[in-house]
Amino acid sequence: MKFTRRTILAAASATALLAQPFAAAAQELPGNVRLVIGSTSTGGDTYQNSSIVADALSEHLGINIKVDAVGATEAFKALDRDSRGTTLMIFHDQSYLGNLYGVRGYQDIFENYTVGPTVAINPGNAYLVPKDSPYQSMDDILTAAENGERVRVAIQPGGVSEIGFSAMKNAARVRAPGSEENIVAVNTGSQSDKNQAMWDDLADVINGSIQANEQFTQLPEDDQKAMEFVWITARPSTLEQAPAEGMGDTTRDELLQYASPETSVTLDGEQDFTFDKEFFFLFNPEMDPAIVEQIDTALTEIFEAGEIQERQKASFFIPNFLPSDEAREHLQNKRGTYEQVIEEISTES
Amino acid sequence: MEFFDLVTPLFLALIVGGTFVGVVFGAIPGMTATMAVAVCLPLTYSLGLENGLALLLGLYVGGISGGLVPAILLGIPGTPSSITTTFDGYPMSQKGEGEKALRIGICASFVGGIISLAALYLFAPALADFAIRFSYVEKFLIILFALTVMGALSNSMLLGIFSGFLGIFISLIGVYDISDGGNGEIRLVPPGTEYWLEGGFALLPVLIGLFGLAAILEEAERGVPEGHSADTVKLGKSSSFSFSVFRGQLVNLVRSSGIGTFVGILPGVGGSAASILAYSNAKTFSKKPESFGNGEPEGLMASEAGNNGLTGGALVPLLSLGIPGDSTTALLIGAFTLQGIQVGPLFIGNNPETWNAMIFAMVIANIAMFAMMYFAIRYFAMVVTVPKHVLFPIILMMCVIGAYTINYGIMFDVWTLLIFGLFGWLVVKLRLEVAPFIIGFILGPSAEVYFIKSLESFGDLTIFFTKSWIAMVLWVLIAGSVIGSVMLSRKRRTATEQPA
Amino acid sequence: MGDLTQVTIDFETSHLVFPTIIGIMLALLGLAILITRRHEIAHAGAHWRGVFDRMDKVRFLGTIGLTVLYFSLMVPVGNVWPNTGLGFLICSIPYVLLTGLLFMHDRRPRKTIPVVVTALVAPTLVWWLFTDLFFLTLP
Numbered sequence: 011m012k013f014t015r016r017t018i019l020a021a022a023s024a025t026a027l028l029a030q031p032f033a034a035a036a037q038e039l040p041g042n043v044r045l046v047i048g049s050t051s052t053g054g055d056t057y058q059n060s061s062i063v064a065d066a067l068s069e070h071l072g073i074n075i076k077v078d079a080v081g082a083t084e085a086f087k088a089l090d091r092d093s094r095g096t097t098l099m100i101f102h103d104q105s106y107l108g109n110l111y112g113v114r115g116y117q118d119i120f121e122n123y124t125v126g127p128t129v130a131i132n133p134g135n136a137y138l139v140p141k142d143s144p145y146q147s148m149d150d151i152l153t154a155a156e157n158g159e160r161v162r163v164a165i166q167p168g169g170v171s172e173i174g175f176s177a178m179k180n181a182a183r184v185r186a187p188g189s190e191e192n193i194v195a196v197n198t199g200s201q202s203d204k205n206q207a208m209w210d211d212l213a214d215v216i217n218g219s220i221q222a223n224e225q226f227t228q229l230p231e232d233d234q235k236a237m238e239f240v241w242i243t244a245r246p247s248t249l250e251q252a253p254a255e256g257m258g259d260t261t262r263d264e265l266l267q268y269a270s271p272e273t274s275v276t277l278d279g280e281q282d283f284t285f286d287k288e289f290f291f292l293f294n295p296e297m298d299p300a301i302v303e304q305i306d307t308a309l310t311e312i313f314e315a316g317e318i319q320e321r322q323k324a325s326f327f328i329p330n331f332l333p334s335d336e337a338r339e340h341l342q343n344k345r346g347t348y349e350q351v352i353e354e355i356s357t358e359s
Numbered sequence: 360m361e362f363f364d365l366v367t368p369l370f371l372a373l374i375v376g377g378t379f380v381g382v383v384f385g386a387i388p389g390m391t392a393t394m395a396v397a398v399c400l401p402l403t404y405s406l407g408l409e410n411g412l413a414l415l416l417g418l419y420v421g422g423i424s425g426g427l428v429p430a431i432l433l434g435i436p437g438t439p440s441s442i443t444t445t446f447d448g449y450p451m452s453q454k455g456e457g458e459k460a461l462r463i464g465i466c467a468s469f470v471g472g473i474i475s476l477a478a479l480y481l482f483a484p485a486l487a488d489f490a491i492r493f494s495y496v497e498k499f500l501i502i503l504f505a506l507t508v509m510g511a512l513s514n515s516m517l518l519g520i521f522s523g524f525l526g527i528f529i530s531l532i533g534v535y536d537i538s539d540g541g542n543g544e545i546r547l548v549p550p551g552t553e554y555w556l557e558g559g560f561a562l563l564p565v566l567i568g569l570f571g572l573a574a575i576l577e578e579a580e581r582g583v584p585e586g587h588s589a590d591t592v593k594l595g596k597s598s599s600f601s602f603s604v605f606r607g608q609l610v611n612l613v614r615s616s617g618i619g620t621f622v623g624i625l626p627g628v629g630g631s632a633a634s635i636l637a638y639s640n641a642k643t644f645s646k647k648p649e650s651f652g653n654g655e656p657e658g659l660m661a662s663e664a665g666n667n668g669l670t671g672g673a674l675v676p677l678l679s680l681g682i683p684g685d686s687t688t689a690l691l692i693g694a695f696t697l698q699g700i701q702v703g704p705l706f707i708g709n710n711p712e713t714w715n716a717m718i719f720a721m722v723i724a725n726i727a728m729f730a731m732m733y734f735a736i737r738y739f740a741m742v743v744t745v746p747k748h749v750l751f752p753i754i755l756m757m758c759v760i761g762a763y764t765i766n767y768g769i770m771f772d773v774w775t776l777l778i779f780g781l782f783g784w785l786v787v788k789l790r791l792e793v794a795p796f797i798i799g800f801i802l803g804p805s806a807e808v809y810f811i812k813s814l815e816s817f818g819d820l821t822i823f824f825t826k827s828w829i830a831m832v833l834w835v836l837i838a839g840s841v842i843g844s845v846m847l848s849r850k851r852r853t854a855t856e857q858p859a
Numbered sequence: 860m861g862d863l864t865q866v867t868i869d870f871e872t873s874h875l876v877f878p879t880i881i882g883i884m885l886a887l888l889g890l891a892i893l894i895t896r897r898h899e900i901a902h903a904g905a906h907w908r909g910v911f912d913r914m915d916k917v918r919f920l921g922t923i924g925l926t927v928l929y930f931s932l933m934v935p936v937g938n939v940w941p942n943t944g945l946g947f948l949i950c951s952i953p954y955v956l957l958t959g960l961l962f963m964h965d966r967r968p969r970k971t972i973p974v975v976v977t978a979l980v981a982p983t984l985v986w987w988l989f990t991d992l993f994f995l996t997l998p
Contacts, residue, residue, distance in 0.1 A: 042942035044996060050766065053699030076942065078767035078996050083557055088768075096941035113543050114534065115557065167870075168537050197815075197870055199540035199808070202701065210494045212816045405993040517895065521888040528881050535874035544874040572926075579922045582915030583962040748962035749973055752955040753981050755926070760947075760989060760997070768996035773930055781923070788910055807877040811868060820864040 038304050040096050043068075043075045046085035048101035055132045055221075058325050059289045060100040063129050063309075066318045070308050082108070083115045089123065093296035098305075100129070102289045104169040106345045110352055113168040119292060120342060126291025126302060127309055128337040131328040133244040133252060134219035135287055136268070137163070137174060138227070140208055141236035148178075148241050148273050151215065155182045155192040164196040164204040164213035170287055171217045173348055174243050174275075177283040179355045181275045190355055209234055220265065221326060224258040242269040243285040251328045283351070288330060288344075290337055306333045365409050365716045373410055374720050377417020378727040384418070385425020386742040387750065389578055391438045392422025393687045397567045398757040400694060401764045408698040409713055413720045415694055419687050420472060420670055420724035424732065427464040427663055429743045432457055432594070437743075439631040440666035443638035443658070450654035455595040458736065462600040463656050464663040465732045467612060471664035472725040474616035475623065475671030479678075480718055482624075483707060487679035490704035495816065496826040499809035500833040502802045505626035505682050507837050509795045511844030512625065512632060522792045526799025531807060533559025539808045555771045563693040564762040564775035565800060569793055570686065571758040572776055573783025575751050580784070583747050594740060604656050611641050615661040619668020624675045626682045626798060633672075637665025671721065678706055678714070682802065689797050697765070921961045929954040937998040944990040944997030951982035 045064050049056040057079050064075040080088060082101065089099045108116030119125060137148075145151045151161055163178065165171045172195070179190040196213045198204050201222050207213040220242065229236035242249065242265060249262065249269050256262040266272060270282035277283040293302060309331055312318050319329040332340060377399070384395035395418045403411030426438035431448035444464060451460035493501065506523045513519020532548060533556055535541030548556045578584075605612070615637035622633040641661030642651045651658045673684030674691075681703035683689035695702045700710065707714045732739060762776040763769070786793055813822060824830060868876060893900065929950055937946020956978035960966065963974065989995045 040941065044768070044942045046767075051699045052697075074942070076994060076996055080767050080769060081558070084766070084769055087554075092941070094941065113537065114545065115543075166537060166540070168543055197540055197542070198812070199536070199538050200701075202705070203540055206494075210816075401989070401995070402993075404995060517888065517892055521885070521892060524881060524885050524888060528878070528885055531878045531881065542870055542874055544871075546874050546878050576919065576922060579918040579962070580914050582918055583964075585964055746973070748959050749977050751962055752958040752974075753977065755958060756951050756955055756982060756985065759929075759951075760985060763947075763998060764989065764995045768998070770930075770934055770998065773933075777923075777926055777930060780926075788907075803881075810877055811873050814866050815868050815870070815873070818865060818867055820866055 038095075039071060039073055039301055040094065041073050042096065043073060044088070044097050045075050045077045046080050046088045046097060046099050047077060048082040048085050048099070048104060050079050050081040052079050055134075055287075055327070056100065056102060056289065059130050059132070059322070059327055062318065062321050062325070062327075063100065066312045066321075067305070067308055070312055071304075086115070086117070086123075089292060089294050093294040095293075095297050095301040097294070098126075099123075099292040100289055101292060102132070102170070102287050103173075103285075103341075103344070105292065106341070107169045107173055107348065110345070110349055111168045111172060120338070120345075122295065124293040124295050124297065124302065124334075125338045125341060126293050126334050127306055128288050128290040128330050128332045128340070129309070130289045130322050131244075131248055131330045132219075132287040132289070132326075133242075133248045133328050134221045134257075134326065135170065135174060135243045135285060136218050136220055136223065136239055137178075137215055137241040137243075138208075138218050138223055138237040139215050139240050141227075141229070141231045141233075141238050143214065143238070145214065145240065146238070148181075148275055151178070151193075151240065152182050152185055152189075155189040156186040158189075158192060161193050161215060162196050162213045163193060164198050164207040164216040166199055166204070166217070167195065167197045170285075173285055173351075174217060174241070176348075176351050176355055177243075177275055177277070177285070180277070180351045181283065183355060184276050184279050205235075205237075208237065215240065220257050220260075224260050228259050239265075239268045241273050241275060243275075243283075244269055245284040245286055246270055248286050248328050248330075251323075252326070253323055257326060277347070277351070285348075286328075286330075288341070290341065291334075302334050309333070365712060366719065370410055370413050370716075370720075371723065373406070373413040374417040374723045375727045375731075377414040378421035378724045379417075379731060381418040381421020381423075382425035382428075382728065382732060382739060383421075383742050385422040385437050386428040386739055387745060387747075388429045388433070388435045388437050388743065389574060389747075390754075391570065391574070391687075392419055392426075393566075393570045393690060394574060394754070395419075395422045396687055396690045397563075397571050397761060398754055400563065400567075400690065400697075401757075401761045403694055404697060404764060408695075408700060409716045411694055411698065412691075412713070412717055415691060416717065416720045417724045417727070419691075420667075420721065420728055422687070423667055423670055424465070424468045424472075424663075424728045425739070425742075426666070427468065428461065428736075428739055431460045431464060431659075432740055433743060440634050440669065441662070442631055443634045443662035443665075446638065446652050446662070447655045447658035448662075450652070451656070451659070452595065454654055456599060456654070457594040457740075459595065459600040459604075460654075460656075460659060461594075461736050461740070462733060463604055463659055465729060465736070466602075466605065467615075467660040467663035468667040469725055469729040470612045471616040471619055471667035472670055472721075472728070474613065474664075475620040475668040476718065476721050476725065477671070478617075478620045479671035479674050479721075483675045483679045484714075486675065487704045487707050490680055491708075493704065493829065494826065495809045495813040496822055497829050497833065499806060499813055500823065500830055500837070501680060501682065502806045502809065504833055504837050504840065505676075505798060505802065506795070507840045507844075508625050509798050511840045511847065513792050513795055515790075516844045516848055518790060519792050519795045522786070523795035523799035525791070526796040526801075527803035527806060528799075529560065530800045530803030531559075533557055535807070536804070539804060540812060541808070555774075560775050560779070561766055561769075561772050562696075562801065563690070563765045564772040565779045566686075566690055566693065566797065567758050567761050568776040568779030569783035569786075569797065570690075571754060571761075572780025573787075575755060576780055576784045577787070578747065578751065583751070585746070594737060605660075608657065608660055611644075611657055611661055612664050614644070615641060615664035616668040619665035620672035622665075623669040623672020623684050626676050626684055633669045634662045634666040637661045637668070674717075674721075677702060678717075679704060681706075681805075683798065686794055686797055689801055692801060693765070918961055922958060925954060925957055925961070933998040942996065944986055947997040948982055948986040951986070952978055955982055 047056045047060050060077045064077050068075040105119045165175045179193050182190040204216040208216045226237040254262050275283045313331040322329045381395050384390045426441035427444050429435045429437040430441040430444035434445050434449035436442045448460045510520035534545045537543040618637040619633040638661050642648045673688045676682045676684045677688045762772045933946045933950045959974035
């Protein structure tokens with residue numbers, strides 16, 4: 011007999027078929043689960059968050075869960091390949107923002123995957139200016155745009171980093187139609203690239219985060235690296251849950267000064283635009299709904315026990331558990347809002 | 360103080376263990392320090408940054424040093440950097456002075472290692488401080504300089520530069536990464552392969568393929584020659600070595616270490632150039648150049664001090680500019696990225712504990728190397744007799760683990776390993792050069808971003824000349840390296856044309 | 860003069876700029892190599908014939924063949940027991956054994972013992988180390 015790849019594959023899949031009924035009958039998470047995440051960094055917020063959740067879940071359910079930082083494209087591929095519940099995914103708003111901004115490799119998650127429960131928020135998304143900048147507030151920036159001054163904002167295009175920028179343009183449009191043209195993007199990459207763009211005077215405003223940039227806001231004004239927050243995009247209700255001591259040498263009350271309603275970037279002239287980076291599960295669409303239910307129940311019990319919240323807060327995450335159905339509705343609404351913002355600024359330009 | 364918290368028994372054990380494994384790898388002909396690091400890389404994933412580096416730096420120091428064992432005992436360089444060690448080491452062992460030669464080599468290696476480490480400690484932070492002021496423009500020029508230097512020092516400048524550009528070209532396959540500031544579109548991807556090639560080829564599988572798999576394929580091509588049986592190894596009497604051989608050799612040792620360190624600092628130039636330069640200089644300045652090649656300890660010292668001088672030197676551009684100094688440090692870049700740390704001008708300033716831990720690990724590794732090899736050299740000498748048919752399959756398997764686990768489980772990375780294993784074999788046959796290819800492959804994506812962003816920000820090609828005086832200096836250096844290499848190749852040609 | 864050096868890069872197509880430049884450079888360098896080394900290139904056929912004549916074809920091609928087989932089987936086998944790394948273990952044992960035997964010159968039974976032992980011990984040890992101790996994903 012010729013041992014080709016095909017015959018072996020056939021043999022292997024036959025074995026897999028035989029094993030199938032057992033897995034199907036159990037209707038719950040298998041004993042060894044791989045949790046892929048949309049980031050390739052094992053030091054980043056997605057990884058930290060996912061490992062907190064994975065630890066809690068594996069302890070609660072008595073199974074093994076490995077977090078693998080394979081990155082968005084590979085994570086979606088891995089999820090596509092497996093409907094047995096052996097592969098799960100955790101990612102954040104980038105998963106649908108990438109799709110809204112038309113980035114390669116991002117499909118509509120609400121159509122192609124099952125959106126699962128949310129678990130936490132990273133409240134840190136922020137915009138900063140140099141300490142000696144002529145713009146000391148969002149109002150200064152929007153006024154400058156209105157007066158025809160070009161304001162350059164360093165962002166990483168195509169997702170979480172761009173949405174606040176889109177909101178700025180939108181606010182400028184609401185305030186003085188046409189002035190959004192004066193808010194221009196400087197497309198950069200990582201956080202250090204954005205910082206460098208500011209220090210090289212290639213950008214007037216940069217996207218950053220409370221966690222990564224707070225240290226620079228503590229520098230004296232004559233230091234070339236000194237920065238200052240102008241806007242924190244989080245909802246006030248989110249930020250209020252942060253530890254009172256805040257981050258670094260900036261207290262929660264100080265942080266609140268930069269967030270809505272104190273700092274207002276309007277959505278439509280009445281409401282403020284806000285953005286919270288929420289982490290949630292994504293599942294293969296063909297995965298047994300019983301598994302989704304099992305995860306929902308387990309997480310409900312974990313969050314009721316209250317221990318996970320402490321771990322999340324210790325890493326400056328805001329606990330944010332919503333079971334699958336609520337999470338799906340909430341995220342769909344959120345996407346609707348952002349879709350409109352992005353449409354408004356692109357049709358009028 | 361945080362630094363002392365890092366120095367745990369595990370940390371020390373990893374350095375010593377790494378050094379030991381490195382020496383073993385170095386001692387086996389056909390296996391290199393780079394391969395040792397490549398194969399052991401997956402071990403570091405769960406060790407954390409400092410502990411992982413402790414292991415890798417131990418492997419690096421050990422691997423470079425271990426090469427002298429087969430060079431002296433069998434006349435076969437264990438690693439390319441010990442080619443010149445065979446010139447005088449092997450004749451010595453044939454004269455029955457094997458153990459003496461080994462010990463001379465070990466002492467010289469130690470001196471070379473320590474001197475280059477001092478240079479690293481003093482030089483890297485200063486260079487990094489300076490490089491912090493570099494913008495996209497200067498960073499792009501630095502890469503251009505690295506490419507021309509490495510082309511200039513290749514056997515053929517044209518083929519060297521071609522290999523470098525080929526490396527860049529292949530590194531650009533796939534998406535123009537958004538997280539680097541790109542627009543997320545793909546290019547150079549053949550139709551139908553988007554599913555796999557969207558993200559391009561991952562760095563570490565490429566390196567493991569080029570250095571691990573390719574080396575084994577080359578051995579397989581040659582029929583995996585049997586190892587050497589114990590009786591071909593001539594150690595000689597252990598009593599004949601004494602430190603008095605080093606009398607009057609201080610200048611030689613310091614000069615050779617200095618040359619090694621300097622060559623290490625030049626990007627992309629491996630250990631063979633370091634030891635060859637050190638050796639030929641020692642010969643030029645020696646009072647008895649005629650005895651070189653017939654078992655002259657002076658030549659042995661120059662060679663070994665030179666190739667170990669490389670270790671510290673090669674880390675200078677890595678830690679201050681983010682540009683690897685040789686192929687082994689290229690793998691270290693991978694180890695850093697794995698831990699989420701970007702190496703570049705900000706590295707030392709932002710991670711002083713890691714920096715101190717690295718220096719400390721290098722010191723310990725050198726001491727461990729010396730102690731181990733000096734006192735247990737008879738046992739290490741037996742390593743050259745380990746059968747390859749036992750060793751190679753394990754190495755192949757470790758390469759697979761390394762490639763698969765590097766990005767947390769992507770099967771295409773394993774196929775990348777095979778593709779570049781075959782490619783590495785082919786490159787040698789085509790007389791292209793691996794080292795410039797690697798440097799091009801590593802620096803390609805950054806070169807692109809710096810180049811494009813410079814133009815996006817300034818919109819004018821002249822910015823590359825007018826940005827700052829640093830840019831001008833870099834252009835002078837680039838021109839100098841090109842002119843220098845042309846002159847060097849002329850000289851080489853006339854030298855080969857004249858009958859010796 | 861100033862206008863000649865002016866460049867505007869359209870972000871939408873910026874992914875093509877650098878590859879094009881590098882492609883042109885490669886073509887130019889390739890051409891230069893072709894011209895300066897035309898004699899060597901003309902004799903490339905002989906060079907490759909020599910390479911293949913000297914090659915140990917069984918060991919070289921055998922290694923490649925076994926490796927391709929090994930890589931192809933790992934994932935399907937591993938999929939039967941997801942996320943346990945068993946695909947790696949089950950495929951590695953025969954792979955290490957067969958490559959070991961392939962590389963051997965003297966295949967008398969007594970001499971194969973170390974190879975068999977390695978093939979059993981090494982993959983198992985590595986598998987245990989990576990899945991249990993380091994908690995990493997293997998196929």
